[in-house]
Structures are given as structure tokens and as C-alpha cells.
Amino acid sequence: MEVLLTVEGLEKSFKDRKVLHHISFEVRKGEIMAILGPNGAGKSTTIRNIMGIMYPDAGKITFHGYEGRGIPRHKIGYLPEERGLYKNVKVMDILLYLADLKDYPVKKAKERALAYLKKFDLEGKEQMKMEELSKGMAQKVQFISAILHEPELLILDEPFSGLDPVSQELFKEEIRNLAKQGTAILLSSHQMNLVEEICDRLFMIQRGQKVIYGTLDEVKTEYANFKCTIRGNNDASRLERIPDVQRVEQKEDVSVLYLTKSVNPARWLKNLPEDLDIRELAMDRISLHEIFLDVATDRRMLLAEEKEKLQEAGEIDA
Ligand SMILES: Nc1ncnc2c1ncn2[C@@H]1O[C@H](COP(=O)(O)OP(=O)(O)OP(=O)(O)O)[C@@H](O)[C@H]1O
Secondary structure (H helix, E strand, C coil), X not given: CCEEEEEEXXXXXXXXXXXXXXXXXXXXXXXXXXXXXXXXXXXXXXXXXXXXXXXXXXXXXXXXXXEHHHCCHHHEEEEXXXXXXXXXXXXXXXXXXXXXXXXXXXXHHHHHHHHHHHHCCCCCCCCCEHHHCCHHHHXXXXXXXXXXXXXXXXXXXXXXXCCCHHHHHHHHXXXXXXXXXCCEEEEEECCHHHHHHHCCEEEEEECCXXXXXXXXXXXXXXXXXXXXXXXXXXXXXXXXXXXXXXXXXXXXXXXEEEECCCCCHHHHHHCCCCCCCXXXXXXXXXXXXXXXXXXXXXXXXHHHHHHHHHHHCCCCCC
């Protein structure tokens, strides 16, 4: 797939504090690429540098062969994290005004605006003022303004936040449609379940640094370790001593055993102590949400260090 946007070695500091450390990724035509990370990780700063709202201290951003300040930003659609269009202006007027700013023909913009308003359940609201709309309705109008001029690259900063489940579905469906038609999409989100459903590739960032980058499949194979859920009365400390168990979470009679990456699930199950109390047992891979939690809380790193110490002390098997 053709690469439309390349971010290479992006660095950004605010005063003395470095918030982006050598961020590199690319977005290809027709793909949905997600940028994920906890609050304050640097997602919006990355996006704002791409959009030219601020400029990086080092690194290079290339779109369609254009670099930095030369990037034709009218070919990009952008839904910023800060929502809100001019309050006192009518829906259709603002949509046409913004399309015109991007040199998009007014007649075509009007046709597309009417079709999209209908699609997003806003039919007949084109003469309403922005301030008369609910928050979700206003977000839909802002989303429409980002896609009306048929951008080749669409950047959506937290597109699902503040939307009800029905509207989330509408957004998801439209994002998928646009990608199918060839639009390159970069979106940031906290909602892992939604990201898991729609993204092709993802870039996970923590404290301004890359922690994970790859296709959804690659990330799952690489990071989504197995977990075993057992219902029964078992002592947590005993479960923790079973080889290849990284950690155990227990709630009443349900224990979740998080396993190491290298584990062979069939062999591991075969070697479980025979006297364990097992009333139910399920084996799954951890979800993107759990990978995210591991990354966001640095649990992955802490666990590895803890395990190493225990192995060195001979308290658990290597
Ligand atoms: N204009 C600014 N001046 C100073 N510091 C800033 C500025 N913008 C962002 N920061 C800092 O940069 C870091 C990254 O912020 P950013 O908004 O990029 O994070 P984010 O991943 O988008 O977070 P969230 O999910 O909370 O929106 C934060 O520590 C933030 O305080």
C-alpha cells in the first residue's frame, strides 16, 4: 500500500520538558492506523505537529512528498481534540465555509453535506445554529466538516469520545467506508475495544516514546500473552508458583493466571497440578485493553524485573 504520511524521528519539548522522543511511523493509503496511549502520552502533540499547529524541534514529517511547512494541509481532514465550531453560525453555512477554505467546489460540498447530514441523522437541521445542537450532534457536524472535502488523509483525535453507542457505530462505519475508498486514516483513541474492531495497524505511545508498533495481528501475537481463568477455591500464592505464571488476579473463587509469552498452552495445561480445584477453566489471549493497561502502568516492565529477582533467588523455576 502506498505510504501517504511519514513521521520520522519526531522530537518535541515544552520548555525543558521533552514530551516526544524520536517518534516514527507511517500511514498508508486505505488503512486505519491508531495512535494509542494513556493521558498525557503525547498523542495530541504528535497530531498537532503533523497538522502544523506546532512544529517539531527535530525530525521530519512528509506527506505526499511535501515536507514540514510545505505540506498541503487542505488535503488533510482533521477532527481536533478540542471540539467546537463557530457557535452562532448555521450548520450548512459552516460546512460550506470550511469546504471553501479547502478550495472544494461549493455545489459538490452542498450535495455531500446534505447526504452526510442525512446519514448522521441530522436531516433538516442544516439551518440550525451550531449552539442549538447537542454535544453529540455538534461532534457529528465537525466530523462531516473534516471529511466533506474528500481528504486523502484523515486525522481524528479521539473521534469516539462523548458519543453514545449508536453514534459510535455510525462513526466506525463511516471510518471503515472511507478507508475502503482509499482514504488514509490516523486516529487517536483510549477506547481499545473500538480500536480493536477497526484498526489495521497501531502505534502505542507511553511518555512520548514508542512502545508498540505493528499490525493488529502482529501486536496480538507478540504481546497478547495467554491467560487462564479458573473457577474454584485455590490459594493465590500456590497458583503463582506454577511455572510460567506471571501474575495472578483473584476475585472470590475466580483466579486469572497471566502466563509468560513463551508458554505452550497445551503443554502448560497438561502439567497443571492434579489437585487444583477446577470447576471451570478457560484459556484466552489477553485483549488490547489489557496490553494497554500493562503498558500504561509499566506493569510489563515491573513484572519482568520481579520475576528475574525471584528466579535469581531460586524461589521460582527459570
Ligand atoms: N502547549 C503545551 N505546553 C506545555 N505542555 C504541553 C502542551 N501541550 C501538551 N503538553 C504536555 O505534553 C504532554 C503530552 O500531551 P498530549 O496532549 O500530547 O497527550 P495526549 O496523549 O494527547 O493525552 P490525552 O489522552 O490526555 O489527550 C503532556 O505532559 C502535556 O502536559
